[in-house]
Amino acid sequence: MYRKAQKQETAAEDFELPFGGKLASDNRWLIMANMIPWSEFEAEYAAIFSAEMGAPAKTFRMALGALIIKEKLGISDRETVEQIRENPYLQYFIGLSCYSNNAPFDASMLVHFRERIDINLVNKVNREMVKQELEKKAEAEKEKKSKAEDSKSEPTNRGKLILDASCAPADISYPTDLGLLNQARKHTETIIDILYNSLLVKTIQKPRTYRNIARKTYLLVAKKRKPTVKERRKAIKRQLQYIKRNLSHIQQLMDLGASLDTLSNRQYKKLLVVAEIYRQQLWLYENKKISIEDRIVSLNQPHIRPIIRGKAGKRVEFGAKLSASCHDGYVFLDHISWDNFNESGDLKSLVEAYKNYTGYYPQSVHVDKIYRTRDNRSWCQERGIRISGPPLGRPPKNVSPEKKKQARDDELIRNSIEGKFGQGKRRFSLGRVMAKLPHTSLTAIAITFLVMNLSTLLSRLFCVFLWQFFKTTSFFPYLINKNAILLDYQQQKLIFALP
Incomplete structure (x- = not known):
């Protein structure tokens, strides 16, 4: 209630x-x-x-x-x-x-x-909070404008929209096929113990699971720094055999009267995950493959998928993939999924969301190479939006200094969203999501973006307060004339350079 x-x-x-x-x-x-x-x-x-x-x-x-x-x-x-x-x-x-x-x-x-x-409610709060602050800023700017400036027609496209995608890694150990099978085997052994103890009339002896031998064979390979491919495949095969035997024992106990109702909800869900892990790993072993669709990499969090990022030091990350937009120094979570997706398909929807949010299209969209498809370029051109990056086709031999400067400025502008991802992963919890359930993990990620915008609003308010403080001091003309202080509201930096 x-x-x-x-x-x-x-x-x-x-x-x-x-x-x-x-x-x-x-x-x-x-x-x-x-x-x-x-x-x-x-x-x-x-x-x-x-x-x-x-x-x-x-x-x-x-x-x-x-x-x-x-x-x-x-x-x-x-x-x-x-x-x-x-x-x-x-x-x-x-x-x-x-x-x-x-x-x-x-x-x-x-x-x-x-x-x-849920994540939708957090995103609504985030957008409404920033929208109120932007409206206050717009009203303050309108009061400062003169009547001549008010009579001028404002451009149809305004602002800069920055788009990028990242991954929020979950708090799991680095998954390996052998380690995942070992965890699945141990869980089947626990379920066999529970089902056998629940039998009212024990007409058979307790099924043998060979758990001590299975553990020794696993550690024999897992403790090696660089096991050979043959040793690893042999160990995987033996773990698959142990799991197959245990699953057959579970079915036998159920035929004798044991009920799965004696298991907790968590144990029952894990049993279903173990069956799927066995199916996937058996297919990978028989076909000598290293990837499969909807691959499970964690027994406790089966919703997590491997996300191929291609970053230095981390080619693959395990967590939720997210697509975010950044404008005027504020960052918003737009698209998030546990499955991998191509972020270039989000450009149109994010630009339309920017228009619904602000009332006009952006003047330019700053993205990396994966967004610059032919379809996205033509769609932006129809709406008078300039998309960053070089044009398609063979690069010209001679590039004017103006285009070089514009390309350099575009990359500098796009660095702001990379900085937001770095802030979320180093300062906040975006680098390791501790929540375990899929929906609570998404809420935790959305809360991170809300707190980052709160920190941005707080720092800008501090800069305005500090600016008003220096204006009231007697040293203000000296500081301005000597270039001793520089306030950058867009980058939220306060730089002192006293001579």
Whole structure:
């Protein structure tokens, strides 16, 4: 049951502290709390709950705020709850009206928060938050314009759209055929033990699984630094034989009266995954192949697929492939899938989404080589959009300096989305997704993009504050004349170069 709070959102000055005083208005958590449109999406979140039955659920602000705190601080679920319990600013951020020394919820609730808040809702919050800030910026710019500038007609195409794709690796060990078969074999041995113990009348002896011998044969090859192809194939064959025997034993126990109902849901799902792993690995072994469609690379997370990226040091990554767009310094998650896909097919839909979001087509689209297909080029040309990169055909012998400069500038502009991916993977959790379920993993990835845009808004607000501070100082004319300070709002950099 979801019970909407009758009291409106608590203002910062009304937040009750145990020892008196007030919250500082310039605190980052208060500023970020005012940026997020909590109330606009509360009804959509409340729709998944019953209006009458069940215990009251946690509010949308508390659920989303806790996930944002976890991602922003880069901590675990348990540490997130402890940080909220100790910090009044974090308690205000999740919507509490007064400070409490008790934890607002258990650490296990963050798992339910990730299940209830799906990826679509997080993306809506992300886009609406950025849209409100862009509208404020546009209104401020309109006030500064003169009447002569207002009379001029604005161009139909405006802005720069940057597109690229990446992979969010999951937290799994590097998969090998032999290691995957060894895990599958051990799971079948566990199921045999459970089914045999569930028999009321044990008319046969417990089936032999040869688990000790199977483990020794596996370690004999797995511990070698560079086993030969023949040794590896022989070890794979033996593991396949062990799994085949165990699966036949499971069927025999079921014929004698053992029921799969004695297994937990997790064990039953793993048994189905083991059967599919056996089928795939047997086909790969018999046909001497190294790839198969919908290949399973993890027993615990069978939804993960190998994504061929071709990057230096990591030719193949294991996780969700995502396509993102970046404009005006903000990054959005547009397309994500556990299966590999060609990102060039997303260009048209992402450009149309940009038009629906801003009201006009971009002036230029900055992409890498895979997006520059003949179809995409002609489609952009019809709409007056310039696509980055050299034209198709044989390159000319003499290239003008203007085109060289434009090509260099296009690559510099495209570096911004690469920097966003680097920020997400190094600063935040995009480099190793710790969630295990497919839908919670997608939510965790979407939260990363939301937090990155929150950090961008916060840093730009800091730059504006610092600019206003220097304008009020007596050193401002000296600093400007001597080129001592440079503020770049687009790149969000504050560079000091005192002489």
